[in-house]
Amino acid sequence: MTPDTSPYDAVLLVSFGGPEKPEDVVPFLENVTRGRGIPRERLEEVGQHYYGFGGRSPINDQNRAFLAALREDLAGAGIDLPVYWGNRNWDPYLRDTVQQMAADGITRAACFVTSAYSSYSSCRQYRENLFDAVDGVEGAPVLDKLRLYFNHPGFVEPAVDATLAALAELPADVRDGAHLAFVTHSIPDTMNEGSGPEGGAYVAQHTSLMTEVVERVRQETGRHHPHQLVFCSRSGAPHIPWLEPDVNDHLERLHADGVPGVVMVPIGFVSDHMEVVYDLDTEALATAEKLGLPATRAATAGIDPRFVAAVRDLLLERAAVERGEDVVRAAVGDWPACWDRCAAHCCPNPRGERPALSQVDA
Ligand SMILES: CC1=C(CCC(=O)O)c2cc3nc(cc4[nH]c(cc5[nH]c(cc1n2)c(C)c5CCC(=O)O)c(CCC(=O)O)c4C)C(CCC(=O)O)=C3C
Ligand SMILES: [Fe+2]
Known part of the structure; x- marks a missing residue:
């Protein structure tokens, strides 16, 4: 039996975007940082990270691979829905994609964002981008952002296996005593404080996932590894507090x-975004090397079939919700499955309110 995806007639992969050649780097950084008060020195430094990789971010190729894997997964499940892709900061831009969807007669799409957690940058800003993408576009589809998935088993299980594999790569004599440093993107302290319906969700959600991974690793290895949530990629003005510690200091x-x-x-x-291949694989591993500290880096979810299948699960779950049916929402750890629509006060924009889609009162 073909799964029922109605009312959706398309899936939209929503991502950050990245440069693909050296000439793209400056315009990309301008897109990302317009009006955000990022110091010039920081921009030059980040530009160098991209130039060091030939001006090409890995993110678009990662998304192309994800699209291919998702199309295959859906087809394998008998789901015949077109899958589109649009970015916040680089080609293919969301607005162009939405115009194509309108031309193709798409009426309503479930949007999967390549960001699993609450916060202005990782959730609401994408909802603003979705609003901007459809604003004034004749015949634009309805866009529904799928719920946050940091605690979906399809995201958690690959993280557990990746941690076990990275532990196994450490020299045997340091493995049992190894520390697990869970790394995420730093954000301003105030952005964390405003994240989620009750505040503090960005750190709380990461902490919940970290705790779950540590426990599952213990079940496999018998070791409860010491662990901590640490941060990379801090930007912004130096006098503004961002989440710490930085992974290198850690x-x-x-x-x-x-x-x-x-x-x-x-x-x-x-x-494997630029933050992973530069901030961790290049910079942090060099720090560890300099210290003589054995270190490995666990794989990201990437196109792990369980993660790809999570998109299908979230799509079918949400479709059933929209049809008014009861659903079982997959979630592991001490956070329940997240809401379908964000509260109006969730993850406020630090520069003042702007219209956004997928909101309770929208
Ligand atoms: C929470 C979060 C995520 C995770 C959620 C998600 O995935 O969306 C994320 C992802 C990403 N961030 C990325 C790149 C950049 N982020 C920047 C700047 C900023 N990020 C912020 C937060 C986040 N960012 C913030 C608060 C700023 C300050 C400016 C502002 O308030 O917006 C800058 C400017 C230079 C700098 O200062 O670093 C760049 C170049 C890329 C592409 C990587 C690639 O090319 O592979 C990706 C996936
Ligand atoms: Fe960022």
């Missing part, structure tokens, strides 16, 4: 404390 601290080895688990990123 590695220094661990080394000073005599910790024998560390696994970095990048739970903040769904695939």
Whole structure:
């Protein structure tokens, strides 16, 4: 039997976007940082990260691979829905994609965002982008953002396996005593405080996932590894507090404390973004090397079939909700499955309110 996806007639993959060649880097950074008060030195530094990789971010290729895997997964389940892709900051831009969807006669799409957690940058800003993408477009489809999925088993299980694999890559004599450093993107303290319906959700959701992964690793290895949530990719003006500690400072601290080895688990990123290949694989691993601290980096979810299948699960779950049916919402750990529509006060825009889709009162 073909699963019922009505009222949806398309899926839209929504992502950040990244440059693909050196000439793209400056215009991309301008798109990302317009009106956001990022110091010039920081922009030049981040530009260098991209130039160091030939001006090409890995994110678009990751999304192309994800699209292919998702189309295959849906087809394998007998679901015949077109899958579109649009970005916030680079081609294919969301607005162009929405115009194409309108031309193709799409009426309503379920939107999967490549960001699993609450916060202005990782949730509401995408909802604003979706509003902007359809605003004034004749015949534009209705766009529904799928719920946050940091605690969906299809995201959690690959993180557990990746942690076990990265532990196994450490020299045997340091493995049992290894520390697990769960890494995510730093954001301003105030952005964390405003995240989610009750505030503090960004850190709380990461902490919940971290706790679950540590426990599942213990079930496999018999070891309850010491662990901490740490941050990378801080930007913004130096006098504004952002979430700490930075992963490099954390590695220094661990080394000073005599910790024998560390696994970095990048739970903040769904695939190998620039933050992963530069901030962790290039910079943080160099820090560990300099310290003589054995360190490995766990894989991101990427196109793990369980993660790809989670999109299908979220799509079918939401479709059933929209049809007024009862659903079982997959979720693991101490957070319940997240809401379908965000509260009006959730994750406020630090620069003042702007219209956004997928909101309770919308
Ligand atoms: C929470 C969060 C996520 C995770 C959720 C999600 O995935 O969306 C994320 C993802 C990403 N961030 C990315 C790149 C950048 N982020 C920047 C700047 C900023 N990020 C912020 C937060 C986040 N960012 C914030 C609060 C700023 C300050 C400016 C502002 O308030 O907006 C800047 C400007 C330079 C700098 O200062 O670093 C760049 C270049 C890329 C592409 C990577 C690639 O190319 O592979 C991705 C996936
Ligand atoms: Fe960012």
